[in-house]
Amino acid sequence: MSADIPIKLSVNGEDRNIFVTPTRTLLETLREDLDLTGTKCGCNQGVCGSCTVFCDGLPIRACLALAVTMRGREIVTIEGAHPGDMLSVVQQAFVDAGAVQCGFCIPGMIVSATALLQETQTPSDHDIREALSGNLCRCTGYAKIVAAVSLAARRLNGTVGGAT
């Protein structure tokens, strides 16, 4: 048996010191130790995408990352969206496009969509569908989700205006 291991990581720009067991996932740590419940636990197998967060600027599955390996990493969750930043522009586009039904998958959708828009300024609908293929919406509201990401892309590259 091993004692809990102390680790320090940055979550949404804030340094956090926590103790974790070796098999505790980042998802459990975010939701249960840090009360950041915006990141959802769907399948706990990496399939549904509801727990997608940023780690050092890239999307990862929080359920498949052990917290103990996250020492020194910078994690950004849906709670890390700040007015004006890309995450928040995407979030607002989801609201404006009416892309949110039950909402459970949406934090992961927004992170995956933001990751796409960091790399592709003018994604086609096909690009968007491919980038979100690892995020399941059980309300099956995909059409409006794709429209929301497309709207966010146009707002970000200035082809349409809109609140952020």
Added chain:
Amino acid sequence: MSAAFHEPTTIAEAVAILATEPDVCCLAGGQSLVAALNTRSFAAPTLVSLQRIEELRGLRRGADGSVTVGAMTTHRDVARADCFQAGQEIVPQAAAHIAHPAVRTMGTIGGSICHADPAADYPGVLAACGATVTLVNARGQRELAASDFFVDFLTTAVEPDEMVTAITFPPMPEGTRGIYEKFCRSEGDFATVSVALILGMHDGRCAFARVALGGCGPTPVRAPEAETRLIGSRLDDDDISSASNLLCSRAAPQSDVRGSAEYRLMLVPRLLVRALDRARRRP
């Protein structure tokens, strides 16, 4: 109760831990291992994370044109690499088809081949390329051909005290093209069947051919006689269909949620035609 955790920063430290700790297991990207731990269906082993071992990351092109990929190189980094040449471009092509962006951020080539899921994308590619896998333990190093590395369903030749450090893809003949043809139920799923093809043409005839199938048996399927059948031919319908038959007679697919064994065998000729068409179409 939970097991211990180690986070070495060198290969030497890692193999020393593997040599001494009982019930110990490497943690690479965690995209298969943590998913398994999350089922809580077995006691967690002692974990040796390879994530902080910098010498296991990255790609290097050798003077002979071979490309050596560190075991901890992520699917994302392989997919974006530009050091692969003639024929070898099948490697980044396949990496780009593994799972979804968030899984490609963490998942690694070493983890994928050590997990050895027959429906995974890398095993067939290693087989078609004739890649070699470098294994290290506290006593030394050995190299295994892909055909000796993959032993059975989810089973490799890696000994409990060993770890994979790198995979080397040899150079392919000039002018060859590598094509990865993956058939899956939806984008990002494991393959129902995949075809890894490296093809060279000369004066309208096939001058070089390597084919491996994924999802068609416990390990990647190769059929030298199918390659021989293609080489020298003009790749007419007859040539392709007899090569497909030879490949299928070596395949032993299982029926599972992604398709029946019979369905998989029906896919083989269709995917081979697609791969050959893509390979012959100039880029």
